[in-house]
Amino acid sequence: xxxxxxxxxxxxxxxxxxxxxxxxxxxxxxxxxxxxxxxxxxxxxxxxxxxxxxxxxxxxxxxxxxxxxxxxxxxxxxxxxxxxxxxxxxxxxxxxxxxxxxxxxxxxxxxxxxxxxxxxxxxxxxxxxxxxxxxxxxxxxxxxxxxxxxxxxxxxxxxxxxxxxxxxxxxxxxxxxxxxxxxxxxxxxxxxxxxxxxxxxxxxxxxxxxxxxxxxxxxxxxxxxxxxxxxxxxxxxxxxxxxxxxxxxxxxxxxxxxxxxxxxxxxxxxxxxxxxxxxx
Numbered sequence: 001x002x003x004x005x006x007x008x009x010x011x012x013x014x015x016x017x018x019x020x021x022x023x024x025x026x027x028x029x030x031x032x033x034x035x036x037x038x039x040x041x042x043x044x045x046x047x048x049x050x051x052x053x054x055x056x057x058x059x060x061x062x063x064x065x066x067x068x069x070x071x072x073x074x075x076x077x078x079x080x081x082x083x084x085x086x087x088x089x090x091x092x093x094x095x096x097x098x099x100x101x102x103x104x105x106x107x108x109x110x111x112x113x114x115x116x117x118x119x120x121x122x123x124x125x126x127x128x129x130x131x132x133x134x135x136x137x138x139x140x141x142x143x144x145x146x147x148x149x150x151x152x153x154x155x156x157x158x159x160x161x162x163x164x165x166x167x168x169x170x171x172x173x174x175x176x177x178x179x180x181x182x183x184x185x186x187x188x189x190x191x192x193x194x195x196x197x198x199x200x201x202x203x204x205x206x207x208x209x210x211x212x213x214x215x216x217x218x219x220x221x222x223x224x225x226x227x228x229x230x231x232x233x234x235x236x237x238x239x240x241x242x243x244x245x246x247x248x249x250x251x252x253x254x255x256x257x258x259x260x261x262x263x264x265x266x267x268x269x270x271x272x273x274x275x276x277x278x279x280x
Contacts, residue, residue: 013190014150016190019186020154020186047103050109057237061089074129081137087108089112090112092113094113094233095233097246098111099132100245110132112128113236119229123218130213132247138201147197157186202263223266227252230249243263248263
């Protein structure tokens with residue numbers, strides 16, 4: 001169901017792009033060129049962001065023998081799933097969180113913080129890593145790259161619309177009021193769809209991670225512990241640019257509106273996981 005919802009939202013985002021381009025009087029060729037430029041920019045991030053993100057967080061890829069129990073658990077899950085073994089990174093920060101990055105399963109890195117290791121027991125850590133491996137298996141980095149590229153193009157079109165509104169509009173796209181409506185609504189709608197897709201991928205990773213670890217209850221209890229531990233500690237990230245990568249919203253408890261959260265309501269995630277555990 002999460003994959004169907006993601007597909008629907010991707011179609012909705014594409015239709016939004018078409019609407020914005022049509023409102024501005026862009027031809028099909030102009031729209032395709034603009035979309036390619038936006039996706040091209042995001043693909044650059046897609047190929048190189050992994051290294052940049054690990055450096056930004058001070059993550060260190062573990063050598064053989066370091067946190068070997070953690071590497072063994074990840075190896076066990078990936079072997080059972082027929083996945084390549086990712087690199088495992090450690091972040092010496094107190095913020096309890098984990099994430100996955102990398103442009104493909106063969107280039108993937110899964111990372112966890114000292115804060116998460118302090119809060120969680122081995123069973124819970126294994127389930128958290130299962131969640132991150134599910135993101136890798138589902139190629140969610142590629143999905144979110146395409147989404148971010150489309151949103152960037154819509155934002156660029158909205159900027160053009162703002163200038164068009166100032167200049168009084170154009171014959172093809174309508175008057176200044178119409179252009180202003182596009183300029184104000186389009187970016188907001190695009191971000192809302194982007195957030196909805198991110199939430200959908202989190203639900204899918206929860207279900208996939210529960211399957212990989214064969215322990216939905218451990219993932220549910222891990223999410224409870226992470227969300228108890230996040231408030232009051234310095235967030236792993238200071239901006240929202242990479243918040244969607246984390247297993248738990250790094251700004252949880254900081255009065256950021258749920259409407260613009262990159263993560264689903266943790267209580268609903270936990271409820272779904274416990275329902276899976278009850279089934280079996």
